[in-house]
Amino acid sequence: TLTQRMTRIVKTLRGEARLTEANTQQMLREVRLALLEADVALPVVRALTARIKEKALGAEVLDSLTPGQALVGVVQRELTAIMGGDDASQTAELQLAVKAPAIILMAGLQGAGKTTTAGKLAKFLREQQKKKVLTVSCDIYRPAAMAQLKTVTEQAQTDYFPAQAEQSVLEIAQAALNWAQRHYHDVLIVDTAGRLGIDTAMMQEIAALHAALNPAETLFVVDAMLGQDAVNTAQAFNTTLPLTGIILTKLDGDARGGAALSVRHVTGLPIKFVGVGEKLDGLETFHPDRMARRILGMGDLFALVEQAQHKVDLQAAQQLAHKVKQGNFTLDDFKAQLAQMKNMGGLSSLLDKLPAQFQAANNPQKMNQAEGQVRRMEGMINAMTPLERRKPELLKASRKRRVATGAGVQVQELNRMLAQYDQMRTMMKKLKGGNLASMMRSVKG
Numbered sequence: 298t299l300t301q302r303m304t305r306i307v308k309t310l311r312g313e314a315r316l317t318e319a320n321t322q323q324m325l326r327e328v329r330l331a332l333l334e335a336d337v338a339l340p341v342v343r344a345l346t347a348r349i350k351e352k353a354l355g356a357e358v359l360d361s362l363t364p365g366q367a368l369v370g371v372v373q374r375e376l377t378a379i380m381g382g383d384d385a386s387q388t389a390e391l392q393l394a395v396k397a398p399a400i401i402l403m404a405g406l407q408g409a410g411k412t413t414t415a416g417k418l419a420k421f422l423r424e425q426q427k428k429k430v431l432t433v434s435c436d437i438y439r440p441a442a443m444a445q446l447k448t449v450t451e452q453a454q455t456d457y458f459p460a461q462a463e464q465s466v467l468e469i470a471q472a473a474l475n476w477a478q479r480h481y482h483d484v485l486i487v488d489t490a491g492r493l494g495i496d497t498a499m500m501q502e503i504a505a506l507h508a509a510l511n512p513a514e515t516l517f518v519v520d521a522m523l524g525q526d527a528v529n530t531a532q533a534f535n536t537t538l539p540l541t542g543i544i545l546t547k548l549d550g551d552a553r554g555g556a557a558l559s560v561r562h563v564t565g566l567p568i569k570f571v572g573v574g575e576k577l578d579g580l581e582t583f584h585p586d587r588m589a590r591r592i593l594g595m596g597d598l599f600a601l602v603e604q605a606q607h608k609v610d611l612q613a614a615q616q617l618a619h620k621v622k623q624g625n626f627t628l629d630d631f632k633a634q635l636a637q638m639k640n641m642g643g644l645s646s647l648l649d650k651l652p653a654q655f656q657a658a659n660n661p662q663k664m665n666q667a668e669g670q671v672r673r674m675e676g677m678i679n680a681m682t683p684l685e686r687r688k689p690e691l692l693k694a695s696r697k698r699r700v701a702t703g704a705g706v707q708v709q710e711l712n713r714m715l716a717q718y719d720q721m722r723t724m725m726k727k728l729k730g731g732n733l734a735s736m737m738r739s740v741k742g
């Protein structure tokens with residue numbers, strides 16, 4: 298039975314009673330790798346691993362856990378804490394309790410998602426908080442940018458303040474503020490122009506806007522896909538402007554979440570929302586625990602592969618190694634790996650390696666959830682054509698929609714699965730053929 302298998306695995310793996318320098322050194326290196334793979338900026342990784350090490354040493358290893366599991370637990374708790382703790386409500390709240398209209402100033406680079414997010418916030422505030430919202434665009438450099446804000450504002454069914462031609466940025470903002478006061482708007486969202494990179498003129502302009510408007514919230518909008526580069530941008534904006542919060546966009550894509558950790562660590566500001574889609578309903582409150590899991594995803598897979606190596610037979614491993622070396626690790630191979638994991642421990646051992654769920658390893662309900670997850674992953678791969686399985690890069694938006702529909706999942710889940718496949722492929726490439734085979738031999742011997 299599952300429980301028996303669990304017990305056996307736990308017995309063979311059970312280590313010392315406490316985390317020590319000796320039994321965590323190697324694992325801490327993996328944590329470091331996982332953070333880097335998740336796109337956390339290097340200085341942040343250094344600071345974090347030092348902190349994690351400090352917290353980990355001396356921590357108790359519960360009877361049912363291995364030192365590795367205990368460490369992953371520490372890491373996850375620590376990451377969650379750094380990103381604002383378990384209490385999502387605390388971070389998500391916009392502080393708008395000022396004399397109306399409360400002003401929200403949107404700051405960030407071009408393409409970060411400021412205009413889209415302005416629309417999302419307008420909709421959110423109107424629907425969830427019954428606010429009367431006015432938006433205004435101070436992006437005088439690109440007429441299309443103003444038209445874009447007008448469009449999303451209409452979609453949000455809130456009011457849009459049109460600028461006059463020839464008006465300066467400050468004149469536009471002032472005119473919008475007067476209008477909002479006269480028409481009893483609760484909130485004025487001020488969209489600004491971004492540049493492609495940090496640029497003095499842009500910083501001065503937004504600093505002047507900030508000084509003139511005294512906003513209740515000054516939100517730094519940043520693209521999660523920027524990964525490591527998010528840090529420099531965040532630092533530059535944070536030194537120029539008294540920012541009050543962060544919105545991390547494009548988390549529906551393949552972003553690994555490292556930006557969240559980096560930006561939060563560097564600025565110390567709460568992440569108030571995350572963007573999870575181009576549409577106006579693609580706005581979610583930020584969950585530090587979920588993000589920690591996403592960031593640690595890389596580490597999970599590392600452990601999974603390690604475990605798979607204990608069971609997979611040598612020949613299969615060599616074949617796989619060969620494929621990987623040739624760059625031929627396809628989604629079909631990925632599926633075979635999933636099946637193997639399913640066979641080898643009814644998923645209990647797999648569960649065992651998932652930090653988010655390891656405490657629940659004896660919980661049948663959680664176990665079923667994990668089985669279901671793997672089944673859905675297989676379902677998604679089954680819904681692809683043979684060509685797509687060999688060349689997943691073919692999977693652009695419309696194909697993704699078809700596959701997701703075919704498998705009865707959201708595109709987001711498909712993206713997650715593809716990201717996991719990608720991670721595994723990258724990792725297997727790093728292991729290299731020879732290493733994998735020799736590792737297998739040592740395991741078998």
Ligand code: GDP
Nearest residue numbers: 407408409410411412413546547572573574575
């Ligand atoms: P701005 O230059 O900062 O105003 O950025 P925009 O709001 O114009 O957004 C740039 C691009 O990113 C647009 O194509 C948006 O549709 C897209 N975008 C913004 N937020 C998200 C998001 O959360 N997810 C996805 N997938 N796309 C987004």
Ligand code: MG
Nearest residue numbers: 411412436442
């Ligand atoms: Mg814009």
